[in-house]
Amino acid sequence: MVHILYIEDEIEIGSWIANDLKERGYKVTWLESGNEIEKYLSSTDIGILDVMLPGLDGFSIGRRIKKEDSNFPILMLSARTAIEDKIEGLSFADDYLTKPFHPDxxxxxxxxxxxxxxxxxxxxxxxxxxxYTKDLQIINQKNNEEIQLTGKQYYLFQYFIRHLNQILTKEQLYEGVWGESYIEGDKTLMVHIRYLREKIEENPAKPTIIETIRGIGYRVKQ
Known part of the structure; x- marks a missing residue:
């Protein structure tokens, strides 16, 4: 799960954005100032900083972060629309979004x-x-389109990726994804494997991504 470090001192705006991002599947650490950012940089994937903050402003915080880790992506948020402010922000940050904006x-x-x-x-x-393993984004390079997995398909493929090149038994897969003991003869896993193959295989009838290991289970091999 992508972990966002979000710094915004206005409670109403901060609550709105943090809740919206959480509903989209992100983990969000929301701070009202940049006083404790060092605690979170190693565990977060991206920073969203408001410019107008108490104490150090967003520009100063952003520069400090980039000095610590130049590969940490930063997106600045600001009600300032002057070109001079955008230029200053983009001198170190990776994107600059002016308020108001749509959450999409x-x-x-x-x-x-x-x-x-x-x-x-x-x-x-x-x-x-x-x-892309962090958010399990899957791109079909034949047409450059994203493959969307839903529900258990997502968690099933995620389990395969976490156990890449390993032969996984039906019992391991069912317990790992459904969190319950596998009952011999239950077709649930087999049905979900079939649905998953229909989305990710070039030819689901002759799968090459999810291999069937006869008598044992399945494997995704790189």
């Missing part, structure tokens, strides 16, 4: 920055799939 635009800009700063070790290449 903020979310889109977050995703762009996350992809830009994605570390190479967080990207898997399996067959025709490019997989």
């Amino acid at each position: 635009e903020l979310a889109a800009r977050i995703e762009v920055l996350l992809r830009r700063f994605q570390k190479s070790e967080d990207i898997l290449q399996i067959g025709h799939l490019k997989i």
Whole structure:
């Protein structure tokens, strides 16, 4: 799960944005000042900073963060629309969004920055799939389109990726994804594997991503 460090001192705005981002599936640490940022930098993936803050302003905080870690993506939020402020912000930050804005635009800009700063070790290449492991974004490189997984498909494929190259038994998969003991003869896992293959395999009838290991279970091999 992507972890966002969000710094905003206005309670109403901060609550609105933090709650919206959480509903979109992000983990959010919301601070009202930059006094304790050092505690969170190593565990967060991106920073969203308001410019007008008590004490150190967002520009000063952003510069401090970039000095510590130049690869930490920063998005500035500000009601300041003057070109001079934007230029100052973009002299160190990676994006600058002026208020008011639509939450969909903020979310889109977050995703762009996350992809830009994605570390190479967080990207898997399996067959025709490019997989960004932090948020399990899957791109079909044949058409450059994103493959959307829903519900248990997502958690099932995530489990495979966490156990890449391992042969997993039906019992391991069911207990790992459903959190319950597997009952012999239950078709639930098999049905979800079929649905998952229909989305990610070039030819679901002859799967190459999710291998069936006869008599044992399944494997995703890089």
